[in-house]
Amino acid sequence: MQTNIILAGVGGQGILSIAYVIDNAALDAGFHFKQAEVHGMAQRGGAVQSHLRYGDGPIHSDLVPTGRADLVLSVEPLEVMRYWHYLSPDGWVVASVTPYVNIPDYPELDGLIENLAEFGRVVLVDSSLIARAAGNLRAQNMVVVGAAAPLLHFPDSTLEKYVEMLFAGKGQKTVDVNIRAFRLGRAAGLFFRGLVDGGLSIPDAVRLCRKIDPATVDPAHGPAWAAAIHGDRQLLEQVLAGESTVPCDRVAAPA
Amino acid sequence: MQREVLLGDEAVGLGAIHAGLSGVYGYPGTPSTEIFEFVEQRTAGSGGVHAFWSTNEKVAYEEALGMSWAGKRALVCMKHVGLNVAADAFMNSAVTGTNGGLVLAVADDPGMHSSQNEQDSRVYAQFALIPCFEPRDQQECYDMMIEAFDLSEELALPVMVRLVTRLAHSRSGVATREPRPQNALHPTREIRKWTLLPSNARVQYRHLIDKQPELLRRAENSVHNRLTLAGRRGVIACGIANNYFLENVDDGHDLSVLSLAQYPVPAGRIRRLVEHVDDLLVLEDGYPVVENMVRGLFGLDGVRIRGRMTGEVPRTGELNPDLVRSALELPPHATAHQPSPSLAGRPPALCKGCPHTDTFRALNEALSEFENPQVFSDIGCYTLAAFPPLEAIHSCVAMGASIGMAAGAAHAGYRPAVAAIGDSTFSHGGITPLLSAVQQGVNLKVIVLDNGTVGMTGTQRSMSTGDALDHIILGAGVAPEHLRIIEPTPANHAANVQILRDELAWDGTSVIIARRTCLEAIKRKAS
Structure with missing residues (x-):
């Protein structure tokens, strides 16, 4: 078994913190791993990426070869496209749909989401919405790790252990916020997949997720939402037109 | 363990x-x-x-x-x-x-x-x-x-x-x-x-x-220099290049391989490899050091030597597993997507609110009355001022080179000769050229961007910041009335432009210290 991940984002978004959590989980699991990162000039608001590889046999190259990545994990939608040639034909994309706009020619968001939707094997979460619900906008990186957790090879408890260790120096409140961000991100990712696997289009799933209170998201309701919208298209329009978010259990999972 | x-x-x-x-x-x-x-x-x-x-x-x-x-x-x-x-x-x-x-x-x-x-x-x-x-x-x-x-x-x-x-x-x-x-x-x-x-x-x-x-x-005799003789095609892989090689071959490959990690180049092991193969690919992350040694001036009879000098590996740039794959003549892996050709770039930039931005805005305005003014610069975060929207600096060569080069340009008659250098780069390599310039009375304007830290590499301690910096500059012989200290902020913009204009108008060696602490350093201190 070998897993190759490209972590992507913008300098300052906490890519190296994501790497810390997965690196240590890999070491904890007794895996071999290598993780190459970018320091120095690019960290000043530039595009930042990290190549992370783990497996039960020796890892040779510190860099993931083109076409060999199992996962592109990005805290930002545009940055996925900078690295998607690394993805193997059956690779996954896990990304935030919260754009980080620090350049004048940032593309239009809906078009970006259409591009990402091409993949099919994609998990999209609105990291800013979820991080805010968790208690701090800066926790967006942990939201994305949470969303990717089901695709990694570690128990959630191991990942959470290293989220905790990462933020332990900053006090219990910061630890709690980041653990919550991780859990909400995980739930949001699974819920999103539930919608898509239930037949909702990826852009519709993104739009719907933005309208559901992140603190209430329960993956078990995903298929029910998909089925309900399938039966009554107006439900989606109704929720999207609403002023505020709705609780996830507005459409209940079958008991 | x-x-x-x-x-x-x-x-x-x-x-x-x-x-x-x-x-x-x-x-x-x-x-x-x-x-x-x-x-x-x-x-x-x-x-x-x-x-x-x-x-x-x-x-x-x-x-x-x-x-x-x-x-x-x-x-x-x-x-x-x-x-x-x-x-x-x-x-x-x-x-x-x-x-x-x-x-x-x-x-x-x-x-x-x-x-x-x-x-x-x-x-x-x-x-x-x-x-x-x-x-x-x-x-x-x-x-x-x-x-x-x-x-x-x-x-x-x-x-x-x-x-x-x-x-x-x-x-x-x-x-x-x-x-x-x-x-x-x-x-x-x-x-x-x-x-x-x-x-x-x-x-x-x-x-x-x-x-x-x-x-x-x-x-x-080093255990780090491992020679495995197999087929008639050979590879020398130096240091990290060995990882890229292994990434691309199966355990059952038939290549003869010398993996090198200790120098001087072990000529005996290379001779054994060369005598065994008729095709030799040399993989190095850096210059074609070993490749050129093996080839010598005239090449080797009966052995085709390939690498950076022959184009199988690009002559410049970092090595990676894809380049090595192609040099090994293996087909590329299938990918989920082609690289995006026209993606918006995201270059590094000065932080929002960075003192350097205010300094260069003032400098740009003060220099605007000169025709096509160029500023000699140095190595640090402020080098990013070369990019739009500031486009305020026009050279970056070596640590401290801004001052020496500006002085040389001034000797040649270039006006205005302006150097921009950070406080740490100044202590690294800027003090001696400033001393030279003062001794010669060169018409030179040195802007020292004193943010109190080595910003680009992660806010390490600067050797000459604050009072210590002032004392060094005065000690080098800069006239006290031509050592000007400004605080680069948007509010001080007009006053700072005036100070720069005054010094640009004077025929002698001036130093203008733009002093405000790096935001990143403040943030790190707080956390």
């Missing part, structure tokens, strides 16, 4: 600590900075290891050499271009030889992620006639440091450990050993050896030459 998650740089630092290190020296520079920082943090409070950033790489090297002279083990670390600064002391330390172990860890930057060139430090090791290790992975970074210190003391020579960016900044699990105690203080008594008057230097240089067969014997 303990295992730790370590960057290549950190593994170098930990290896040095466990080898009984007494002092670490260096000047910050990507991708080498984390070596020093790791040793500093890991040994903090124990009082056992001297760790204080030096003013520049030459000073660092000399301090390390002094610690070696005193019988203790010293690590000196720098980026590749830093070794140019330290080269005088470095080259001559091979001639004096060492007492306590002296290891130079130098991090090259193939592909120029954060550098002005991609010079290959293995050439320097060859030039100085000293041994060099080139670790392939983080574990070897750790292990080879311990070996390098031992070898340095055995041979009484400095030893180089050469990293590349990709290893310096890549993490993996590293198994560690029991730390060794430090050496006792035992200063050398061999005065002639350390006093390189020509009569002594000739003797010492002879000694250095006489040691060469032993260096070669070590490399020939």
Whole structure:
């Protein structure tokens, strides 16, 4: 078994913190791993990426070869496209749909989401919405790790252990916020997949997720939402037109 | 046995600590900075290891050499271009030889992620006639440091450990050993050896030459230089290139392989390989050092030698598994998507609210009355002012070069001659050219961007900031009325422009200090 991940984002978004959590989980699991990162000039608001590889046999190259990545994990939608040639034909994309706009020619968001939707094997979460619900906008990186957790090879408890260790120096409140961000991100990712696997289009799933209170998201309701919208298209329009978010259990999972 | 998650740089630092290190020296520079920082943090409070950033790489090297002279083990670390600064002391330390172990860890930057060139430090090791290790992975970074210190003391020579960016900044699990105690203080008594008057230097240089067969014997017998003879196609893979090679071949491949990680180049092993194959691919992350040695001026009869010089591997840039795959003539892997051709770029930029931005806005306005003014600049965050929207600087060559180059341009009659340099770069390499300029009364305007830290490499301590900086500048002979201090803020913009205009109008050497603390440094201090 070998897993190759490209972590992507913008300098300052906490890519190296994501790497810390997965690196240590890999070491904890007794895996071999290598993780190459970018320091120095690019960290000043530039595009930042990290190549992370783990497996039960020796890892040779510190860099993931083109076409060999199992996962592109990005805290930002545009940055996925900078690295998607690394993805193997059956690779996954896990990304935030919260754009980080620090350049004048940032593309239009809906078009970006259409591009990402091409993949099919994609998990999209609105990291800013979820991080805010968790208690701090800066926790967006942990939201994305949470969303990717089901695709990694570690128990959630191991990942959470290293989220905790990462933020332990900053006090219990910061630890709690980041653990919550991780859990909400995980739930949001699974819920999103539930919608898509239930037949909702990826852009519709993104739009719907933005309208559901992140603190209430329960993956078990995903298929029910998909089925309900399938039966009554107006439900989606109704929720999207609403002023505020709705609780996830507005459409209940079958008991 | 303990295992730790370590960057290549950190593994170098930990290896040095466990080898009984007494002092670490260096000047910050990507991708080498984390070596020093790791040793500093890991040994903090124990009082056992001297760790204080030096003013520049030459000073660092000399301090390390002094610690070696005193019988203790010293690590000196720098980026590749830093070794140019330290080269005088470095080259001559091979001639004096060492007492306590002296290891130079130098991090090259193939592909120029954060550098002005991609010079290959293995050439320097060859030039100085000293041994060099080139670790392939983080574990070897750790292990080879311990070996390098031992070898340095055995041979009484400095030893180089050469990293590349990709290893310096890549993490993996590293198994560690029991730390060794430090050496006792035992200063050398061999005065002639350390006093390189020509009569002594000739003797010492002879000694250095006489040691060469032993260096070669070590490399020939090194467990790190692994030769496997198989089919008629051969590969030499140096350091990290070996990983890219292994990434692309199955266990059952039929290639004859020499994996190299200890220099001087083991000629005997290469001869055995060359005599066995008729096609030889040389893979190196850096210059085609080994490739050119094997080929010589005229090539080898009956062996096709391929690599960076023949185009199978690009002549410039960082090596990677894809380039090696193509050089091995293997088909590319299928991918989920083609690379995006027209994606909006996201270049690095100065932080929002950065004091440098305010300084350059004021400078741009003050210079706007000159026709096509150009500003000589230096190396630091402020180099980013070359990009839009500021486009305020027009050169970046070497640490401290802004002042010397502006002075030279002024000698030629260029007006206005303006240099922009950070406070730490100024202490590194700007003081001596300023002294020269003052002595000559050059019409030169030096802007010192004093943000109180070494910003680009992670807010390390600056040697000359605040009052200390003012005193150095006045001590260099700048007239007190032409040392101007401004606070670069949007509110002070008009006043700052006026001060710059006043100084631009004066025919002499002025220094304008733009003083405001780096935002990143403030943030780090708070956290």
